[in-house]
Amino acid sequence: MKELLSKLKFNEDGLIPAIIQDATNGQVLMMAWMNAASIDRTIATGKTHFWSRSRGTFWMKGETSGHTQQVKRISLDCDGDTLLIQVGQEGAACHEGYRSCFFRSYEGGKIVETEKRIVDPKKIYKK
Amino acid sequence: MKELLSKLKFNEDGLIPAIIQDATNGQVLMMAWMNAASIDRTIATGKTHFWSRSRGTFWMKGETSGHTQQVKRISLDCDGDTLLIQVGQEGAACHEGYRSCFFRSYEGGKIVETEKRIVDPKKIYKK
Numbered sequence: 049m050k051e052l053l054s055k056l057k058f059n060e061d062g063l064i065p066a067i068i069q070d071a072t073n074g075q076v077l078m079m080a081w082m083n084a085a086s087i088d089r090t091i092a093t094g095k096t097h098f099w100s101r102s103r104g105t106f107w108m109k110g111e112t113s114g115h116t117q118q119v120k121r122i123s124l125d126c127d128g129d130t131l132l133i134q135v136g137q138e139g140a141a142c143h144e145g146y147r148s149c150f151f152r153s154y155e156g157g158k159i160v161e162t163e164k165r166i167v168d169p170k171k172i173y174k175k
Numbered sequence: 176m177k178e179l180l181s182k183l184k185f186n187e188d189g190l191i192p193a194i195i196q197d198a199t200n201g202q203v204l205m206m207a208w209m210n211a212a213s214i215d216r217t218i219a220t221g222k223t224h225f226w227s228r229s230r231g232t233f234w235m236k237g238e239t240s241g242h243t244q245q246v247k248r249i250s251l252d253c254d255g256d257t258l259l260i261q262v263g264q265e266g267a268a269c270h271e272g273y274r275s276c277f278f279r280s281y282e283g284g285k286i287v288e289t290e291k292r293i294v295d296p297k298k299i300y301k302k
Contacts, residue, residue: 052281067194067203074201076194079257091281123289125276126269130206132277142253149252150259154179154218162250 049091052122053084057129063099064131068109068141070148071120071134077141078149080109082131094119096133113172115139145169176218179249180211184256190226191258195236195268197275198247198261204268205276207236209258221246223260240299242266272296 058064063081070077080098082090086106089097096109096117110116117135124131142149144165151163185191190208197204207225209217213233216224223236223244237243244262251258269276271292278290 049284051284051286055279055286065192065206067206069201069203074196076196076203076259079192079194079252121280121282123277123280124286125206126271126273126278127276130276132203144253146253149254149257150250151253152182153248153250155248157176157178159178159182159251 049088052091052124053087055124055128056084056087056131057127058084059129061101063101064129066096066098066131066133068096068117068137069132069134070137072136075148076150077117077135077137077147087131090119090133091122096135109141110138113139113143115141115172117141140167140172143169143173145172176215179218179251180214182251182255183211183214183258184254185211186256188228190228191256193223193225193258193260195223195244196259196261197264199263202275203277204244204262204264204274214258217246217260218249223262236268237265240266240270242268242299244268267294267299270296270300272299 062083066082067079068077083099086097086099115138121134145167146163152159153162189210193209195204210226213224213226242265248261272294273290279286280289
């Protein structure tokens with residue numbers, strides 16, 4: 049853990065972006081922010097934990113939805129300012145019910161949906 | 176272009192992170208920052224252009240090395256605050272001569288190199 053942290057450059061808010069990739073098929077699922085403590089929890093538990101900039105709290109991916117991410121590999125880039133985490137994704141990574149948050153593309157001057165929704169978010173995030 | 180920009184949320188510096196992925200095999204190659212003008216140039220030329228936060232200038236990926244990135248698909252995430260760009264990568268994406276900037280992983284408490292260097296950076300970035 050210390051060796052990893054010593055190689056990382058956190059931004060002025062103590063955060064680093066983490067790209068989350070499906071370990072089975074290479075699909076990029078999402079990008080979220082981690083601080084040193086959430087990296088620690090991610091390594092300790094084997095499940096991704098992030099830092100919410102808007103809420104100012106930790107969150108474990110899937111803590112509400114059950115759609116957790118089992119960590120398979122943690123990589124860092126040449127500059128040490130971005131993480132790439134390969135995971136086993138349970139269900140949908142996107143809170144809108146898509147497997148990946150990147151379910152829209154820009155094609156021929158328009159935004160088009162390139163993926164099917166796999167779960168109904170209303171059924172996951174009950175109040 | 177307008178439709179894409181209207182869906183994006185730039186940060187307080189007018190920037191958005193762009194994840195660059197190899198369109199052929201799904202390998203995540205790098206992460207860099209774009210502003211609205213560099214997205215415009217990327218779409219207009221079909222080659223990735225970024226904004227250097229440290230130098231305060233545009234740069235086309237490969238302008239020095241020749242290792243350009245041909246844009247295949249531009250996707251955006253659910254929150255509109257991250258781009259995923261799939262590319263045809265010429266040579267090495269990493270300025271250190273690796274195909275991907277993510278050539279190191281954290282395994283068993285240590286940082287290990289998981290990729291071979293494919294080009295000698297000294298031969299590319301001549302002074």
